[in-house]
Amino acid sequence: MDQRLHGVLLALSGDDADLLRAIDTRGSGLRVVRRCADTAELLSAAMAGLATLVVADTEFDELDRSVLDRLEHAGVTGIILAPAEQVERWATVGWPVEDRRTRPDAVRARLQALAHALEAGRGERAEPPESLRTAPVPDTGADDRLWTELEDVILQTPATPERVDETADPDAPIPNTPLWARTPPTPDPDRGFGTSSTGPGGRLAVVWGPRGSSGRTTIATALAHTLATAGGAILVDADVEAPCLTQVLGLPEDSSGLATAARLAGHGRLDDEALESLLVPFGELERLLSGLGRPGRWRELPPAAMAEVWARCRRLAAWTVIDVAGGPIDDSVDEYTLEPGRGAVAADLVRNADVVLVVSGADPVGVRRLLQLLGDFEDEARPTGRIEVVVTRVRSGIAGPSPRRAVRDALDRYGSLDEVTLVPDDPATADRCLMEGRAVTEAAPGSALGRALTELAHRIDPTVAPKASGAKRRRGLRRSRRAAASRPRHRPARPGGAQRTSARLRTTSVPLPAFPPETEQTPAPAPAPPPPPPERPASSRPQPPSRMRSGPAGTGGPVTRMERRRRGRAE
DSSP states (O other): OOOOOOEEEEEEEEOHHHHHHHHTTSSSSSEEEEESSSHHHHHHHTTTTSSSSEETTSSSSTHHHHHHHHHHTOOOOOEEEGGGGGGGHHHGGGGGGETSSOOOOHHHHHHHHHHHHHHHHOSSSSOOGGGGOOOOOOOOHHHHHHHHHHHHTTTOOOOGGGOOOOOOTTTTTTOOOOOOGGGOOOOOHHHHHHHHTTSSSEEEEEEETTTTOHHHHHHHHHHHHHGGGTTTTTEEEOOOOSSOOOHHOOOOOOSOEEEEHHHHTTTTTTHHHHHHHHHHEEESEEEOOOOOSSSSGGGSHHHHHHHHHHHHHHOOOOOEEEEEOSSSSSOOOOOTOOBBBBTTHHHHHHHHHHHEEEEEEHHHHHHHHHHHHHOOOOTTTSSSSEEEEEEEEEOOHHHSHHHHHHHHHHHHHHOOOEEEEEEEEEEEHHHHHHTOOOOOOHHHHTSSSHHHHHHEEEEEEEEOOOOOHHHHHHHHHHHHHHHHHOOOOOOOOOOOOOSSOOHHHTTSSSOOOOOOOOOOOOOOOOOOOOOOOOOOOOGGGGGOOSSSOOGGGGOOOOOOHHHHHHHHHHH
16 A cells, blocks of 8 residues: 655754664655754754654754744644653643653654554645655555554544443543643643633733824823732833833842743743742732843743743733733744744734723824824734724814814724823823822822722722722822821910810920910900001102102202112101
């Protein structure tokens, strides 16, 4: 019978002779085409189309999630061999993981199962290179029987009636079925992006917008502070073009926490404890995952590893607010290196976040960019979560005497956007909060800007409204107590005597003024009004400065002020 061979790449750190002989067994349908020395050779062979399967070791060169992601872009899948203590940790990468001590024939059977799954799932594929096309296998009875038996074992599933005992427990394992013959796990479509397999977690809110839109960082910090009352919040600086959250919050610029988390996730070493150690607290319930120090380090955030980071953030906080760079979605992959582009992380977040805040300015240029950005959404790039449009710096100087109405009418007329959050222009409050290194909703909650951002947070998560109002009342009570403590502890005594003094005043050590006992007093006669001033003759009245009179010595010039005073004294 005709049989097409599947090429296999070996990327192992130790001795691979036994595995090589097992894979190249006659009639296996597999052939080892390259024993790679490093990841560069592995990726080159995959991109050249030499193979469709790979067996990789976790200790092989620089193997991580990004390498596996590039292999998938090249159409290659396979098996990962890991130490026994790391099998569970590497299971989150999405590839089948086996113990490194697994027998070579078991690894070969697992590869054969993957080969059958590829043929059944992908249907017609491109023809393999000529080096992989071989003559038909000789029709020998022993080889046919061996291949038939092996195929029956590989394709054995619980759904096969003749393979399952009807009286057996449906939850019990199938007898005489080896562990390596199980079906590879498939991702759950209901889990969504960045979710954890251990149960439901928090939600992701992405602050995004067109290029040049101002206020994204201010909105992100305010949302993190307000949404933290729902169960904690993590603020992430994922802006790969102009990261600034560390400076905005007045925190020291140490190593990038986000890059460290991505590096740990790429090697399967990121857990809740490791992520907790990377978070920097900047409030009672808020923590920051600092971003890149320089924009040129954007390659340190591969999308394959960032998905695990977002899943861990969901486990640690009710809300994760992520500040990303503005601009159109660009998730293109380099056709030569198969590396994702600079905007791949932002594109994945915008598509899969729970809430996407599209921030734009209120000026005509910002409104036009906003409408173009929303109009360029394609079906595959459209966000799956909720979209909130936020227009910042709404002011009369740019939008007329009724700026709120003008902005709403323009967005409704040209973009059919009837639900828009408008944020007023309050540069004094924004500057003060920036200099203090605090969120607007924390430093100035009563300002126009603070009230608008608080309403935006309540719109995103209505459950934080009563909690935030309760916290506001507590802050107001503390302010009133501080104000009462700063007032003087005694009041001026009243004419009624010491009997009308309050108890607090009587307990103080300040001596009270003594008043004589109350006696009947006759009212004192009212003083006589002062006599009116004598009327001065008209000639002696001072003249206005503009009046021209004869000066001294008959000069005919204006009379100065000193001369008028001298004449008045003489008269």
